[in-house]
Amino acid sequence: MESKGDIYSTERERMVQTQIESRGVEDSLVLKAMREVPRHLFVPEGYRDLSYSDGPLPIGEGQTISQPYIVALMTELLGLKGGEKVLEIGTGSGYQAAIIAEIASEVYTIEIICPLAERAESTLEELDYKNVTVRCGDGYQGWEEHAPFDGIIVTAAPDHIPQPLLEQLKEGARLVIPVGDVFQELMVAVKTKKGIKKTNVIPVRFVPMTGEAEKK
16 A cells, blocks of 8 residues: 555645635645545545546445545534544545544544445555544444544435434534435534534535435
């Protein structure tokens, strides 16, 4: 496995400048993470030449790795400062978890499709992300034994916000989640003393959240 100082570093720098900074992502911790993590190692070999292109890519099992800008934006929306405990629902390739792991001290991530969870866990281990714990399962109920969380990120779209995820947020923490069916909005839900404050950010297109989310 290649190290983080790899042959794609120039492409990664170009990605950050042209796709991410140019669209308004300013958080220095997020930009540093996007420069560090070798995105090409999280995509299938047949798509490696497109790893740093401005769009999502297939990763198998009908799933995708999100567009770099969306990964950066969602990470910025979490408002991390360093040292947090974060829950991710929808591990996919493991790339988003790696980005968060560059900033947070603990990342717990759940993937409903076991072959993807296993592949992501293997990639993260080979890249020495010791602060990421991967589990195969349905993320609708969150991961209560590790709650409360300083932030929760969801990378598949339910048609509503799962209540267990809101309950597992610390006060002041943020849930970043795409919500909707045909039309989806990226939302930020902040837990306050007075309740949940929700904000719509931008229209997005994510794969649907499966499992328990489909039954509610």
